[in-house]
Amino acid sequence: MIASILRLGPKDIKTLRITDDYSLHRVVYSLFEDRRTEAEKNASVPSGFLYADKGGDSNGRLILLLSDREPRKPEHGKLESKPVDEKFLTFDRYRFDVLINPTKRDNKSRKIIALRDREEIAQWFINKAPASWGFAVHSATLLVKTLQVKQFVKQAHSVTHGGAELTGELEVVDRALFIKSFQQGIGRGRAFGFGLLQIAPLKVSIIN
Numbered sequence: 001m002i003a004s005i006l007r008l009g010p011k012d013i014k015t016l017r018i019t020d021d022y023s024l025h026r027v028v029y030s031l032f033e034d035r036r037t038e039a040e041k042n043a044s045v046p047s048g049f050l051y052a053d054k055g056g057d058s059n060g061r062l063i064l065l066l067s068d069r070e071p072r073k074p075e076h077g078k079l080e081s082k083p084v085d086e087k088f089l090t091f092d093r094y095r096f097d098v099l100i101n102p103t104k105r106d107n108k109s110r111k112i113i114a115l116r117d118r119e120e121i122a123q124w125f126i127n128k129a130p131a132s133w134g135f136a137v138h139s140a141t142l143l144v145k146t147l148q149v150k151q152f153v154k155q156a157h158s159v160t161h162g163g164a165e166l167t168g169e170l171e172v173v174d175r176a177l178f179i180k181s182f183q184q185g186i187g188r189g190r191a192f193g194f195g196l197l198q199i200a201p202l203k204v205s206i207i208n
Contacts, residue, residue, distance in 0.1 A: 001183060004065040004081040006031075012076040013061060024053060025192050028063065031071040031079075050185045050196040052099055066196055068183070089179050091201040094135075097167045098197050100125070101189035112188075114162040118144040121164050133186050134177030135170040142168035163194060169202060 006028075008016070016027050028051045036045050049067035056062055065071065071079060102115040102124055115121050121144050126137045145165040172178045185195030 001084040002065075002067050002070055002081050003084050004067065004071055004079055006063040006065060006074065006077055006079050007060060008056075008063070008077040009060040010058065015076050018061070021053075021192055024063070028065065028193075031065075031074060032067065032069070033072075046184045047191065050190060051193055052196040052198060053193050064196065064198065066183070088201070089175075089182060091172075093169065093171050093202040094199040095168075095202055096170050096197055096199045097165070098186065099163050099165050099194055100187045101162060101194040102164050103162075103188055115164075116147065116162060118147070118164075122166075125166060129170070130173050133181040134172060134174035134179075135181070136173050138169040138171070142166065163189075170199075 008018070016023070018024050018027060028049075029047075032047070032049050034041075034047065036047065048069060049065060049071070051066075052064045054062040054064060066084075070081060073079065102121045103112050104115060104124065105111070106113050115124055122139075122142055126139055126142065129135050129137050143166065145167055148163045148165070149160060182197050182199065184190075186197060187195045189195065
C-alpha cells in the first residue's frame with residue numbers, strides 16, 4: 001500500500017475549481033486510472049484507493065490518500081508518497097481517527113437511515129467494529145468530534161452524505177479483517193472521502 005499527502009495551495013484550488021465535495025472527489029480520482037469495469041463499479045468493487053480531506057485555511061488544503069498503486073503526478077499541487085511498512089499493521093493497539101458515514105438499515109422499510117445523534121453514532125460504531133472491521137473500540141477514549149454533511153450535485157442529482165469524525169483507541173481482534181478494513185476503508189461513502197482509517201500504533205493497552 002502507498003500512503004500519500006496531496007497539498008493544494010490557493011492557486012491550485014482555484015485552477016482545479018474545487019468548490020464542493022464532488023469537485024474534490026474528481027481531483028482525487030484524476031490521480032488514478034480506474035481499472036474497474038462498469039459491472040464491477042455497480043457491484044461496489046473497491047477502487048483501490050481512499051482519501052480523507054483534512055481541510056485547510058487561506059494557505060491551502062491537505063488531503064490524505066491510501067492506495068494499492070502509485071498515484072499519478074498531479075498537474076497542480078504537491079504530492080508526497082511512500083510505501084506503508086509491512087510492520088505497520090502488526091501492532092495490537094492503535095490510536096485512530098476516521099471520518100465515517102454512519103447509517104443503519106430500517107428493519108421494516110429496509111431503507112438506509114443516517115444516524116445523527118452523537119451517542120447513537122458512538123454506540124453504533126462500538127457495536128459494529130468487531131464483526132465488521134476486525135477491531136474493538138475502547139469506549140472511554142471514543143469521541144465523536146464533529147458532525148458534518150457533504151452535499152453536492154452529481155449528474156443533475158442532489159447527493160447528501162452525513163458524516164461523523166471519530167477518534168479514540170482500538171484493539172485488533174481479527175487481524176485479517178482489520179488489514180482489509182485499513183486497505184479498503186470502512187462504512188459507506190468511501191468514494192467521497194469517508195472510511196479511511198488513520199491510525200498510529202500504541203504500545204500499552206487500556207482496553208478491558
